[in-house]
Amino acid sequence: MDYFLDEEQLMIRDLARQIADEKIVPVRAELDEKEEFPWDIMKALAQSDFFGLYIPEEYGGLGKGGFELSIAIEELSRACLGVSTSYAANALGTYPILLFGSEEQKKKYLPDIASGRRLVAFALTEANAGSDAAGVQTTARLEGEEYVLNGTKQWITNGGEAEIYTVIAITDRAKGARGASAFIVEKGTPGFTFGKKENKMGIRASSTRELIFEDCRIPKENLIGRQGMGFIVAMKTLDKSRTGVGAQGVGVAQGAFEAAVNFAKERRQFGAPVISFQAVQHMLADMATQIEAARALVYSVARYIDSGARDVSKESAMAKLFATDVAMKVTVDAVQVMGGSGYMREYPVEKMMRDAKILQIYEGTNQIQRNIIGQSLIKETAKKRQGG
Amino acid sequence: MNIIVCIKQVPDTAEIKINPETNTLMREGVPSIINPFDLHALEAAVRIKEDLGARVTALTMGPPQAESSLREAISMGADDAVLLSDRAFAGSDTWATSYALAGAIRKLGADIVFCGKQAIDGDTAQVGPETAEFLDIPHVSYVRNIEWIRDNTIRVQRLMDEGYDVVESPLPVLLTVVKELNQPRMPSLKGKMAAKKAQIRMMGKADIEADEDSLGLKGSPTKVKSIFAPETKAGRMMIEGGPEEQVDILIKELRKIKCL
Ligand SMILES: Cc1cc2nc3c(=O)[nH]c(=O)nc-3n(C[C@H](O)[C@H](O)[C@H](O)COP(=O)(O)OP(=O)(O)OC[C@H]3O[C@@H](n4cnc5c(N)ncnc54)[C@H](O)[C@@H]3O)c2cc1C
Ligand SMILES: Cc1cc2nc3c(=O)[nH]c(=O)nc-3n(C[C@H](O)[C@H](O)[C@H](O)COP(=O)(O)OP(=O)(O)OC[C@H]3O[C@@H](n4cnc5c(N)ncnc54)[C@H](O)[C@@H]3O)c2cc1C
Numbered sequence: 001m002d003y004f005l006d007e008e009q010l011m012i013r014d015l016a017r018q019i020a021d022e023k024i025v026p027v028r029a030e031l032d033e034k035e036e037f038p039w040d041i042m043k044a045l046a047q048s049d050f051f052g053l054y055i056p057e058e059y060g061g062l063g064k065g066g067f068e069l070s071i072a073i074e075e076l077s078r079a080c081l082g083v084s085t086s087y088a089a090n091a092l093g094t095y096p097i098l099l100f101g102s103e104e105q106k107k108k109y110l111p112d113i114a115s116g117r118r119l120v121a122f123a124l125t126e127a128n129a130g131s132d133a134a135g136v137q138t139t140a141r142l143e144g145e146e147y148v149l150n151g152t153k154q155w156i157t158n159g160g161e162a163e164i165y166t167v168i169a170i171t172d173r174a175k176g177a178r179g180a181s182a183f184i185v186e187k188g189t190p191g192f193t194f195g196k197k198e199n200k201m202g203i204r205a206s207s208t209r210e211l212i213f214e215d216c217r218i219p220k221e222n223l224i225g226r227q228g229m230g231f232i233v234a235m236k237t238l239d240k241s242r243t244g245v246g247a248q249g250v251g252v253a254q255g256a257f258e259a260a261v262n263f264a265k266e267r268r269q270f271g272a273p274v275i276s277f278q279a280v281q282h283m284l285a286d287m288a289t290q291i292e293a294a295r296a297l298v299y300s301v302a303r304y305i306d307s308g309a310r311d312v313s314k315e316s317a318m319a320k321l322f323a324t325d326v327a328m329k330v331t332v333d334a335v336q337v338m339g340g341s342g343y344m345r346e347y348p349v350e351k352m353m354r355d356a357k358i359l360q361i362y363e364g365t366n367q368i369q370r371n372i373i374g375q376s377l378i379k380e381t382a383k384k385r386q387g388g
Numbered sequence: 389m390n391i392i393v394c395i396k397q398v399p400d401t402a403e404i405k406i407n408p409e410t411n412t413l414m415r416e417g418v419p420s421i422i423n424p425f426d427l428h429a430l431e432a433a434v435r436i437k438e439d440l441g442a443r444v445t446a447l448t449m450g451p452p453q454a455e456s457s458l459r460e461a462i463s464m465g466a467d468d469a470v471l472l473s474d475r476a477f478a479g480s481d482t483w484a485t486s487y488a489l490a491g492a493i494r495k496l497g498a499d500i501v502f503c504g505k506q507a508i509d510g511d512t513a514q515v516g517p518e519t520a521e522f523l524d525i526p527h528v529s530y531v532r533n534i535e536w537i538r539d540n541t542i543r544v545q546r547l548m549d550e551g552y553d554v555v556e557s558p559l560p561v562l563l564t565v566v567k568e569l570n571q572p573r574m575p576s577l578k579g580k581m582a583a584k585k586a587q588i589r590m591m592g593k594a595d596i597e598a599d600e601d602s603l604g605l606k607g608s609p610t611k612v613k614s615i616f617a618p619e620t621k622a623g624r625m626m627i628e629g630g631p632e633e634q635v636d637i638l639i640k641e642l643r644k645i646k647c648l
Contacts (some may be wrong), residue, residue: 011580019574049577062577 001292003299005071010070012053016075017341019044024079031082031205032351038083038205039160045087046116054091055098059110064241065306070298077251078258079326081355082205086119087364088244089157089206092363093120095237096166096182100225105184106280109164116330121162123153123211124234131368133168133234136180138213139221142227147171147183149213152367157362159209160194166210166237169379170231170319180230184211184222202354217242238363239316243305245363246298249327253291256334256352260284263338274337283337287330294323319371324359333368389442392434392498393466394519397450397457399458411612422457425504427464427572428449429622431563432534433502434465434573440537443467449477449488462583463575470496473591479605482514487607489515490522491596500542501562505530516564526575527562528555532569566611 005013014358023044032039045051054069055061062068068093076084097105112118126274129135138151149169156165165185172179184358185192226232251256261284274280301319305312331353335342342349399418407414422430433444448454448460449472455466458469467548472492480488481647492502501523503516520527530553538558547566575583593603601607625632627639642648 007584008581012577015575015577015580044574047576048574049579053577062581277437 001296003295007069008064009071012305013071013075014063015048016050016072017078017083019048019050020079022370024076024083028205028348029084029111029351031080031347033204033345035199035204035365037183037207038080038086039161041083042116042119043296050087051090051116052114053256055094055110055114060114060121061108061110066243067299067302067304067306070243070302072246073247073252074295077248078255080205081248081352082203085157085203085206085358086161088241088248090120090162090239090246092237093122093158093162093164093166095234095240096122096220096224097184099236099240100182100229100233101184102221105224107260109184109374113164114246118164119158120166121158122237123156123165123167125155125161126151127154129349131365133231134177136168136170138167138169139263140171140181140183141175142171142220143217146210146217147220147223147268149183149185149216149218153200153211153213154195155208156211156276157206157208159207159211160197161207164306165211168234168235169211169213171194171227171230175228177231178228180234181227182224182233183218183266184224184340185213185216185218189216189218194285198320201357202351203358230372235313239313240305241321242316242369243298243302246294246316246323249320249323249325249359250291250295252288252352252356253323253327253330256289256331256356257284257291258285258345259341259349259352260334260337267338267341283333287333290326290330294326298323304335314373317364317372317376318367320359320363321366321373325366326354327356327359389421389435389440389475389499391436391442391500391502391588392493392496393426393430393433393444393445393446393461393502394455394504395421395430395446395448395461396504396507396510397454398423398507399419404594406615409613420453420457420568422600423504423507423509425506425508425565426566427571428567429502429504430461430464430466430533432563432565433500436534436537437465437467438502442499445470445498447472447489447492447496449473449480449485449492459583459586460575460587464573465542465576465579468589469586469592470565470589472591472596474603476600476603479608480520480603481608481610482510484513484602484604484607486515486518486522487528487602488593488598490519491598492591492594493519493523495596500560501525501560503562503564505566507566511634513564516562520562521558523562525562526557527564528557529564531563531565534563534569536562538622543627546560590612597621 023041031243050072053062053064057063073084097109113120126136140147140149167183167185168180170179171181193213195212198208213272264280265273267274281326298319301315334349341347397420400421405414421434436442437444441454444466445468446458446466455471462469477488517527528546530547531544532547535543540559543556546555591648627637
């Protein structure tokens with residue numbers, strides 16, 4: 001379907017697709033097998049300006065929005081979710097600075113991020129803080145001109161590879177939800193080390209690692225926004241980036257769908273290509289319809305967010321929820337359409353199926369997305385009543 | 389530093405058809421690309437720009453359609469582009485092509501001129517060296533590595549059949565490059581946006597102060613009589629096995645054909 005992309009948006013899509021086809025597809029199976037971080041591809045993306053897509057021009061970016069970012073993420077995800085996760089996690093890590101950072105912080109960090117010279121990661125999750133972010137135990141204590149961080153973050157995408165980390169830590173436990181703050185911590189800061197690198201089911205090219213803070217001292221200026229704003233920073237960041245996870249869902253579903261259609265046209269049983277069987281056609285028809293619906297929702301929400309809408313929690317949760325559930329279903333069905341071949345590593349869909357699962361888990365599980373949507377519905381009806 | 393990269397627009401296939409009546413290349417209907425070797429030349433120039441600072445100009449001689457190749461060069465990092473185009477250039481052989489390119493380069497001024505090793509359609513590998521001769525500057529062909537540039541001197545490695553030569557040359561110099569030199573980058577988004585807006589500078593015969601008789605068909609001493617694929621020599625054999633075994637077989641075979 002034609003989504004009436006403008007000339008520059010088409011340029012972004014086509015170049016992302018070219019990089020995906022030429023640089024990612026040939027190596028994705030090996031990256032998966034070896035669980036290797038895709039540095040060469042990150043460098044190609046940097047050289048082609050993709051890291052600066054959503055960063056304002058005054059900081060060396062291209063000044064585009066979340067919509068353009070979604071287009072790029074979708075194309076990369078069509079080839080490999082492990083690669084697209086490594087790419088998209090940069091936006092997740094950068095939004096706290098972009099949305100709440102001071103002018104000095106933006107000047108200091110955004111140009112390096114936009115050029116891809118330094119990768120970024122976002123660190124909220126801990127052993128006791130998954131869906132329940134209030135369980136964060138990492139602390140940041142103000143001592144003179146410095147904050148002293150202590151604690152361990154787990155499952156941080158780009159951990160170890162990134163050089164800039166936006167970290168949520170507790171500054172005043174007594175204040176509950178207003179007791180957390182967001183910080184910038186640079187790799188190489190004494191007291192900041194990396195722990196275990198996870199061995200994962202999917203997105204194995206991406207790095208998922210522990211961050212360990214032991215009396216890690218950072219300058220006071222590395223506080224993002226004001227003290228106590230940590231959870232607001234985190235929630236607004238996730239609101240912004242979630243459509244990107246939706247775009248990952250659209251991309252991986254599209255990739256799996258294309259592989260399944262091609263296979264079904266070639267594979268013959270009972271004297272005919274399997275695509276000629278109506279049962280197979282119906283599966284493919286459902287897959288195609290679901291992908292198009294997911295894409296339409298992701299694009300609409302991304303454009304809505306870029307329009308400057310204020311509260312976008314519900315819409316971004318819907319885009320993430322729907323598109324990633326579609327991704328899971330479509331990748332499972334793609335394996336089914338391809339039969340035993342679909343189950344084999346020789347074909348890309350078994351990896352896509354393993355990869356797709358993460359989309360229903362990270363940046364808030366799909367149960368949590370439903371909670372967000374439900375809470376918004378309650379808020380909306382309450383408002384309507386008040387308004388009479 | 390000023391760097392000029394000569395790029396040639398070529399048909400997107402190594403298998404070009406030749407018109408049997410006129411013995412000329414048939415270009416109709418074949419999509420055009422930048423000659424692959426020239427992409428390595430452009431990449432080398434852009435890397436020098438990134439390392440040492442330079443202004444990179446892409447130069448092509450060709451019909452107006454060659455403009456698309458120049459825009460592509462800008463999307464990959466060239467700062468400027470010059471299209472050398474004039475009816476008078478039609479029918480140029482390598483001599484006339486080099487003469488015209490040299491005229492443009494003299495006008496533009498360059499410390500380093502890059503060419504590809506050869507064009508995948510014409511395949512002569514003559515234009516680079518000939519252009520250097522017209523400019524009366526040194527050239528190094530088949531460059532596979534640029535070691536350093538300093539004090540108005542460049543040191544490069546020239547690919548040979550076995551190994552390589554290390555060559556130093558004063559600037560200005562013309563280099564023709566091989567694929568081993570680098571891995572050309574993808575275009576960048578900023579480059580593509582710049583390419584869309586870029587002004588392509590046009591140059592014609594008047595701009596290069598050329599001698600009319602040296603241009604185009606008139607200035608081309610090459611007369612193509614016939615074109616044919618040379619016969620491939622038959623009777624090649626690969627010898628396998630350990631070194632001693634291979635030597636034994638080799639001696640036997642050489643005796644068989646009475647070379648020993
Ligand atoms: C590969 C990978 C990369 C990651 N990258 C990052 C990163 O870069 N930065 C970062 O901060 N975090 C990251 N995470 C963490 C991720 O965001 C969390 O895993 C996710 O939020 C879920 O938390 P949990 O795993 O602790 O699940 P839990 O919270 O333990 O949930 C377990 C189950 O209970 C359900 N559940 C929990 N609470 C509720 C509820 N209230 N209502 C209904 N159901 C509920 C969940 O949906 C889930 O099914 C990453 C995780 C993975 C696996
Ligand atoms: C048998 C034969 C028949 C031909 N017939 C015709 C014909 O009918 N009509 C016609 O127009 N041409 C014709 N040509 C082509 C013409 O002679 C050559 O294309 C041209 O002179 C360049 O030579 P080349 O392709 O061998 O380039 P090479 O010498 O192999 O190219 C080396 C490098 O020189 C540079 N270069 C070459 N050409 C250009 C250019 N135009 N602009 C900028 N840089 C350049 C590039 O960097 C290139 O990598 C013919 C060529 C041959 C061999």
